[in-house]
Amino acid sequence: MTESLAALRGLTPGVLAILVRRGADFAAAEDAVQDALVEALRVWADEPPRDPKGWLITVAWRRFLDAARADTARRRREDLVDREPPSGPAASADDTLWLHFLCAHPSLTPASAVALTLRAVGGLTTRQIADAYLVPEATMAQRISRAKRTVSGVRLDQPGDVATVLRVLYLVFNEGYTGDVDLATEAIRLTRQLAAAVDHPEVAGLLALMLLHHARRAARTTSDGSLVPLADQDRERWDTAMIAEGVAILQLALSRDRLGEFQAQAAVAALHADARTAAETDWVQIVEWYDELVRLTGNPVVRLNRAVAVGEADGPHAGLAALAEVDPSLPRHTAAAAYLHEKAGDRIKAAELYAVAARRSSNLAERNHLTRQAARLHSTGSQSRP
Template identity: 80%
Template sequence: MDETLLRTLTPTVIGILGRRGAGFAAAEDAVQDALVEAVRVWPENPPRDPKAWLVAVAWRKFLDAARADTSRRRRELRLEDEPPPGPAATADDTLQLYFLCAHPSLTPASAVALTLRAVGGLSTRQIAQAYLVPEATMAQRISRAKRTVAGGRFDRPGDVATVLRVLYLVFNEGYSGDVDLAAEAIRLTRRLAAGIEHEEVAGLLALMLLHHARRPARTRPDGSLLPLAEQDRGLWDVRLITEGVDLLQAALARDRLGEYQAQAAIAALHADARTVEETDWAQIVEWYDELVRLTGSPVARLNRAVALGEAEAPRAGLAALAGLDPSLPRYTAAAAYLQERDGDPVTAARLYAEAARSAPSLPERDHLTRQAARLNARFRG
């Protein structure tokens, strides 16, 4: 059973049913039912044309559901007969499906869930496991999202920026359950890049690849976090770094800078340094300046302050940090790091402990707690 093939075919089959008259929600339900049937049948009886098989079975599932729903009797009379067996149409509505699932009226969480199911081909169970919520909760979220976009069309232009934000949210979830969401986000972004020539799509794909290249070095054998400065750079994936840099350079050559290109440029500078001491912090500060100009993001300003502390002096970073809202995520952790760099371990230890109490994840909390303990042991000894 080729699960990747099933995931790849899912949006295409949904699009085909949509062009035949099925609404988005009904088409998506029918395709999910067909996928379940494929998992049951294909291992012992694989089809010669997987896409044609999925289209035929999904269409039958849709007709059965329509006939069973008395409120759709009038619509049923307009349904065409089931198409004869044969190769499925070659048109691919994947691109429009991305736009539909990233509908601006959806919450980010709902848009992510719907994208993973309709475009990514994941089951509700898999998505629920990835987000560590009950399957029933995720099913309700997906159902509400489908109702929201039920009247959506497959032939209307969408907002690329919204699609990219959804894909970036998927990527940042990383890995949990039996689904690697970071890898899934890269796969979906590759498909988007294949269907649209857009510098920010290329920029986001480059950013994902450059971050993903460092994944093998991010944790110790016991699962604890390793900060960038302590990572074994020999473990970084050179192939992914090369691909990411090539994509970034091609995107930047179009001279239409966007936030994902700027973030990818920062990641590329980190990847280019053979050691932490060789990091070009001055250039990184310049790219953060561009990112702040493009987005005005307080998080970008926070990261710029840390980079400034490396490029010039910790005091410069602390001064830049002082102008930001202390309630920003990771503000206290950044202050702790800069205070330690500035030679104040007592203040740094207190701030690390404070940051640990509000850490967004268990691995990050443990890392900050260890930092505080390390400094406390030093100045108490």
């Protein structure tokens, strides 16, 4: 049953895109596709079709037409009743790409774009998405309904913005794992799907970045959920096959000489993955890649990460000087300052900053980690006094 569900979810975006292209309102088309998926689960076990996608298109289209006939406000669609599905295989890659663009339309908020992408492209249920984002199902249903209404009248006459789609997928990936849906894995699946539909180095860059980060997942936390900093992770637990795949994808993308921010981020991740120990990390190259990221984005968070890398490459005082040029109101600025002060030997200042950073953190695991760091330095500081 799990394999059947996964296969159906893979077909969902192509089927939905075809219905919308034929003139179906997005919300009505999505409802029709969901009805077709339910019917597929009921009948395929006994008699699987030779052309699963064609079967879904036919059933979903009929469901849509039935609903259209029953709705007097949609009488204008009656001229579509006799239209047959086009002969030959459907252009699934083009349809998938088109649907990604629609779900990441600029008229949607990032939260709505993420929810609609997971629903329409990912094939997740509203309850699964709500559980993943820790909100009530009714709240998520309203969010998705509003998003459907927003894009119902949209017709993509011009190519969509790949960068917007990538940011939506990156937002999904960064949610990680909550509830019964692994959003990091789902984001990788959707990005692979996008990479198959469009030849773009930044799509490859994002896929490489996701794989390289995801490869370290097993080593990021202890059995009780405590965070393990990168330098302290057991590198034997990293997924070497996933790292190799990510590096290969990144190298091919970089060879096209069209550098973008996701490729640069992936290059930083690859340098971390390449080091057999934390001490062997090539921090000089990492600083160079952060310089590229600053040039590409001007992002203050990138400047913050660069300051920490400078502290590793050129010493903690150089890192603190770089950090002084970064907005101190940024999340994790205080934690970065604490780390660099500790490296500089100022344990008392570092302990104070770790405690402040812990109070400001909204993430429980991060807050506990910072609290432990402060307690550790307070303890060693007390022991060192005469």
